[in-house]
Amino acid sequence: MPGEVAAAAQAALAVVSPEPGATKPDSILVADSVSRHFGGLTAVDVAHLEVQRSSITALIGPNGAGKSTLFNLLTGFDNADTGNWTYEGASVTNMPSYKLARKGMVRTFQLTKSLSRLTVLDNMRLGATGQKGERMGAAILPFIWRGQEKAITEQAMALLERFNLAAKSADFAGALSGGQRKLLEMARALMLKPNLIMLDEPMAGVNPALKQSLLDHIRDIREEGTTVMFVEHDMDMVRDVSDWVVVMAQGKVIAEGTPRSVMGNQAVIDAYLGAHHDRNLTASGESLTQGGNS
Template identity: 65%
Template sequence: MPTNSMPTDTASVLRHLPWNIGVRKPDPTIVVDDLVRSFGGLTAVAVEHLEFQRGAITGLIGPNGAGKTTLFNLLTGFDQPNTGQWSFDGRSLGRLKPHQVARLGVVRTFQLTKALSRLTVLENMKLGAQDQKGEKFLAALLPGWRAQEREIEARAMDLLTRFKLDAKAQDFAGTLSGGQRKLLEMARALMCEPKVVMLDEPMAGVNPALTQSLLEHVKNLREEGMTVIFVEHDMDVVRDISDWVVVMAAGRVIAEGPPESISQNKDVVDAYLGAHHDAPLTAEEEELVLAEAEVAIAAEKAEDADLPTETTRGL
């Protein structure tokens, strides 16, 4: 197993945990309790208890419409649950706005990349820096922010070099390829100096040549002491980099454990692999898939409606 080749403290600690749903982690950073979100009659997320280990890479998997993105939205304040609590380092995140969550150090990326097309790559990066003096209206009018701006720019260029985007710094972000946008979005999130990075399908639509470098970047985040939570479909990727895997289906956590435990789990094989990979669907399964699709549509609609710009995108 590739994960064994790089044993870290956190990874080895997790290895000794029982493979139970809702198992207590030695050093949890994000803790979720009784979180329920439903759209109309459909339950998109219903998580009883879930802990994410600090400094570990946790992979979140599940079939389409399992509620992974909705869970991400809930944890980062982009959506509000019907009921439930969740906390970060002991501080409750309930009812916090997305920007407040981000300021606490929980920064996310999006499934559909949100590169800011008509800003340059460098401007995209600089936007990520926190506590900028020049972002206050009155201070913006005075030259006092310039020294800080130079520091931010230096840090941005450093990161861009690491992500091999330095040559593109002055180009509009809209001219980047899909994979480059994923890289930019991850780099931009790092500009916030986050404690927890939540990546929503970081590998989707990325050409295979870039995948390996993206994976290395994700692993590096752990080396730098960050907690990483990511949603992914590709099981190879999940096995390769995660210390712990959480499996969701129809809004619930159906299994969690180290990567090697997952493929042995009957529930996972049934709900996830079975339904989507082999055997024709039974009528019951078909209904489930349909319901999931509907939830996904509803979730998208809700997300769309939330933001004015959303209606204008993809024009």
């Protein structure tokens, strides 16, 4: 049952023409001619990309398509060779990642980065921004930060409760299972109260039961007004949760559209399976595989 925010976002995207670089009615993130080369290899070469506010946008594509590199560029974890991009209307091109995070554009990582030898609660509390006690001078004067710390702890416990991790709050994060760490990383990102949350393969290595719960969390996050953009290989998830799908191949955006339109797009099928996947490999037209009849 889609919520109000979801319905509004889907309605807004319904009128957008499904083509690469399509203009959205209300974009939170706009990127122009972003490119990144590693030696002779062009990892990312995106002409134009917009992300609709309060939507759930999936970024898909075969391995090596440049999805994670694009994520790294947009979030300041790598420097682009060319291009400029704006977030909430202001240019954030090549802005350091920590500044972007403070502005509410928060990312998670493909390989979960839980801080092993910190407790789960400390992991969460670390996520809060604007902490007075994080300035070295104020750190030794607890009366400056104690009140704020209490509020942060309450916020953290509420989120842990929501993510079913409250019972683990005193454990070291390194003692959590892989799936729990994914949950923790997502919960920790929410401590920053993001406007745009960018999830790099949130479902990698997660069992089916937990997947469902992660999906629900992603829907909830969006229902609070946060824009979600994620990289994912799990097509069921993409179809299930996203309003809009952006497909990358060889560094370029090759298709965009609603999940339904993208899955039937010839360019997408070609990118995943090869342009000649439905043609026989021999000149005579005989199939190489026994009984093949493509």
